Amino acid sequence: MIPEPALQPCNDERTARPGLPPELPSKWSWATLGKVALFINGDRGANYPKQSDYVGNGVAFVNTGHIEPSGRLALERMQYISRASFDRLRSGKLMQGDIVYCLRGSTIGKTARVDFAEGAIASSLVIIRSKADISQDFLYYFLAGPFGQRFVKQLDNGSAQPNLSVAAISKYPVPLPPLSEQRAIASILGALDDKIELSRRMNETLEALARALFQDWFADATQDDLPEGWRMGKLRDCCERVENGGTPSRNVPDYWQPQEVPWLTSGEVRQKIVAATENFISRAGLENSSAKLWQKETTVVALYGATAGQVTLLGSEMCSNQACCALIPKPGWRFYVYLHTSSSIQALEQQVRGSAQQNLSQQIVADLPTLLPDEHTIAKFDSVVAPFIERWICNLFESCTLAALRDALLPKLLSGELRVPAAAKLAEARA
Numbered sequence: 001m002i003p004e005p006a007l008q009p010c011n012d013e014r015t016a017r018p019g020l021p022p023e024l025p026s027k028w029s030w031a032t033l034g035k036v037a038l039f040i041n042g043d044r045g046a047n048y049p050k051q052s053d054y055v056g057n058g059v060a061f062v063n064t065g066h067i068e069p070s071g072r073l074a075l076e077r078m079q080y081i082s083r084a085s086f087d088r089l090r091s092g093k094l095m096q097g098d099i100v101y102c103l104r105g106s107t108i109g110k111t112a113r114v115d116f117a118e119g120a121i122a123s124s125l126v127i128i129r130s131k132a133d134i135s136q137d138f139l140y141y142f143l144a145g146p147f148g149q150r151f152v153k154q155l156d157n158g159s160a161q162p163n164l165s166v167a168a169i170s171k172y173p174v175p176l177p178p179l180s181e182q183r184a185i186a187s188i189l190g191a192l193d194d195k196i197e198l199s200r201r202m203n204e205t206l207e208a209l210a211r212a213l214f215q216d217w218f219a220d221a222t223q224d225d226l227p228e229g230w231r232m233g234k235l236r237d238c239c240e241r242v243e244n245g246g247t248p249s250r251n252v253p254d255y256w257q258p259q260e261v262p263w264l265t266s267g268e269v270r271q272k273i274v275a276a277t278e279n280f281i282s283r284a285g286l287e288n289s290s291a292k293l294w295q296k297e298t299t300v301v302a303l304y305g306a307t308a309g310q311v312t313l314l315g316s317e318m319c320s321n322q323a324c325c326a327l328i329p330k331p332g333w334r335f336y337v338y339l340h341t342s343s344s345i346q347a348l349e350q351q352v353r354g355s356a357q358q359n360l361s362q363q364i365v366a367d368l369p370t371l372l373p374d375e376h377t378i379a380k381f382d383s384v385v386a387p388f389i390e391r392w393i394c395n396l397f398e399s400c401t402l403a404a405l406r407d408a409l410l411p412k413l414l415s416g417e418l419r420v421p422a423a424a425k426l427a428e429a430r431a
Contacts, residue, residue, distance in 0.1 A: 025416040028177050033143075034170030036134045040127035041166065042092030048123065053085035060119035062094070064102045067112040070196065070403075071144050073100070075116075086120055092127065094119040099128040099140050104163040109152030111144040113137075126166060133179050137186035142174055145410045175414060184420045185413045188427050192406040199395045199402075206392040207272065210385050214339040217381055221371055229374030235341065236366040238333045244303070244362055245320030246290025248281050255285030261293065262318035266310075269302035269324060272342070273389075275315040275396035291319040292326070297389075299327040299338045301348065303360045309348035313338045315393045325362045332379045335389055344368055405430050 024030070042048075049061060058080035066074050086093075094100070094114050102110040104124040121127060128143070130136040142148050151172050155164055177185065223232050236242055245264070248255035259280030268274055286293060294300070296317055302310045304323040320326070329337045341348075347368065352358045373381075405427065412418035418426075 024175055025177070025419070028175060028416055031174050031176045032170060033128075033139075033172040033174055036131055036174060036176065037139060038127075038129045038131060039166045039170065040091060040093075040129065042121040042123045042125060043089040044123045045090070047085075047088040047090060049081045049085050049120075053081045055080050055082050058082050059086040060094075060116060061122065062100055062114075062119055062125065063122035064105060064107045064110060064124050067100065067102065067107070067110045071112050071140070071193075072197070072200075073112050073114065073116075081120065086118075089120055092121045092125075094121065094127060095129070097136050099136065099143065100125050101128050101143060101169070103165070103169075105161060108155075108162055108164055109143075109149055111140065111148070113140050126169075134176075135179060135182035135186050137190055138177075138182035139174075141186060141189050141410055142414055145407075145414060147175075147411065147414060148172065175416065177416070181420060185423075188413065188420065188423050189406055189410060192402050192409075192427060196399045196402050196406075199399045203392050203395050206388045206395075210335070210388045210392075211339060211343070213381070213385050213388075214336075214343065217377075218340075218371055218373065221373075226371075227373075227377075230377075231372050233370055233372045234366065235327065235337070235368040235370045237372055238327070238330060238337050238340075238370060239366075240328045240330055242325060242327055242362055242366040243292060244290075244322050244325045245292060247321045248285030248289040248291060252285075252288075255282055255288065256280075258282055261286050262316065263291070264300065264314075264318050264320040264324060266302040266305055266307050266321065266323035269300060269307050269310045269312045271312055273313045273315050273393055273396055274300075274318070275393065276400050277318060281319065286319060290322065293317060293319050294326045294328070296393075297329075297334045297338070299329070299334075299341050300324050301327070301341065301360070301365050303362070303365070305358060308352045308358045308360050309345055311338075311342040311345055311348075313342075313389070313393075315396055325365055327365070332375070332382050335382055335385050336373075336378055338389075339385070340370060341368070401430075 054061075061079050061081045062073060063079070066078055068074050096114060096117050098114040100112050100114060100121055102108050102124060103126055128139065130139050152164070155168060176182070221227070221230065250256075260282050261280060262277040263279045263281045264274060264277050265279060268277060281291065285291065294314055294317065296314055298314045300312050300314060300320060302308055302324055327337050327341065348360060348365065351364045352360055409418065409423050409427065413420070413423055
């Protein structure tokens with residue numbers, strides 16, 4: 001068990017509050033999270049759902065894997081328990097608007113809001129529900145933002161299975177504006193999140209249209225009845241080349257600074273399209289390693305570890321580590337390669353080898369059986385599907401811009417450094 005933080009009472013002005021302002025604006029006050037919120041643990045007793053309680057269509061049962069970095073709960077990956085199992089639970093039942101907060105494991109501090117009417121939580125989570133006259137959305141932004149996350153890092157001792165207690169998080173100091181200002185702050189940040197969510201839903205539609213076109217054009221073709229000029233081949237036949245990425249030497253600081261070239265890791269290949277990476281290398285690192293600069297709209301497959309077989313499309317020019325391989329498409333084949341390969345994830349995953357370290361080889365990916373339409377059909381398909389995928393990529397970049405604006409405003413608003421009228425003008429001007 002990680003020791004609880006040695007936080008002093010919040011009315012003590014000498015208290016150290018990492019990253020928080022020493023003084024608050026007029027009419028603001030300090031509180032502890034425990035003073036402004038209720039904590040509801042999951043039911044960890046005999047009523048905890050067993051494997052036989054999971055069903056295809058039932059009541060949502062939320063675990064840490066469902067919490068996305070955006071603070072959204074991924075319904076497309078959600079697990080469900082039977083109504084009878086849900087009714088047996090004595091605690092841990094969700095209401096719309098609740099905050100779910102991760103207490104254990106490598107993802108402690110992950111935070112999300114619930115946007116459905118009913119559900120329950122796994123034992124690794126706790127429900128945080130605001131008390132009267134406290135904005136639930138304001139609490140969410142505090143916990144998900146840099147101030148709340150700094151306290152998590154204080155308590156993370158780097159162990160294999162770090163964990164928090166409700167007693168520990170209840171001592172987090174919270175800068176508390178009047179309720180009207182809490183709501184105004186949450187409204188500004190929420191409006192940006194709403195735009196990001198709208199873009200995400202639009203992208204779901206664009207993806208569905210692109211995949212429907214792919215299925216309509218090519219899914220019914222069989223090896224015994226191919227149109228003239230079509231044939232069966234391998235994925236490499238659609239590509240100018242198939243190649244792995246590389247990693248610059250960690251012993252040469254100049255290869256990693258300045259941060260000039262986006263550098264993709266295999267974990268990021270979980271995204272269907274990658275618009276931005278967490279890591280970067282320098283131009284010197286690119287030129288003096290086996291890393292290669294891959295163009296926008298290149299398809300990339302993860303080769304190693306938990307993401308082996310996953311597929312993404314590059315939304316911009318970037319390079320990658322050696323745990324990924326790129327399918328450099330022939331002219332006109334960019335979207336066919338992506339849609340075919342990403343429709344073949346299950347086939348790729350079935351080729352994964354190894355026990356301790358799951359992996360694919362570049363050759364296995366390159367040899368994936370692939371329908372090869374004639375060049376005229378491919379060119380026509382590319383022109384038809386391009387508007388959908390290009391709009392999808394554009395939306396991702398717009399969402400990145402909105403997220404960056406939200407992340408810049410959040411700490412300034414929650415500390416009182418930037419007041420609501422000025423922040424509203426900034427959000428309106430830049431969003």
